[in-house]
Amino acid sequence: MKKMTPNLAVANVLDTVKYYQNHLGFALTAAVPETQDGVDQQLLEGKTYVFAMMKCGAVELMFQRTDSFVHDVELAEDDSIGASISFYFEIEGLAELHSKLEANGIKVTKIKTTWYGANEFYLKDLNGYILGFSENN
DSSP: OOOOOOEEEESOHHHHHHHHHHHHOOEEEEEEETTOSOOBSSOOTTOOEEEEEEEETTEEEEEEEHHHHHHHSTTOOTTOSSOSOEEEEEOSOHHHHHHHHHHTTOOBOOOEEOTTSEEEEEEEOTTSOEEEEEEEO
16 A cells, blocks of 8 residues: 545535635645536635545545545445544644634644643544544653
8 A cells, every 4th residue: 555545525525625724724736626527726716516635744635525425436325424433633733723723613622641642632523524633742
């Protein structure tokens, strides 16, 4: 295996892209409009999107509208938003990100020190995915 890029089913690609840009510092790398007639490098006004790829540092995530996801991934079900897993990000500036998210009204857990010595906190994104953020001491 060379790398893993999660593809997450989401209710609304545009809202999800904005959330990850505004709150977590991700940048859009590609977006596919509902017409699926090309790939946009930026979100264009008046278009509805079914897929987007985003990147922050070495982390890449894909977001695909649920109906499109279910169509493309045969094993997927209509209720596939959210999951019983969490995505764990190692970052620098944990306390600053925590404060920024709280200031923007994002519900986050308290920062705690784990038994393995890292500081971490968690949040649920707008689609119900659990995101964990960790910084080594």
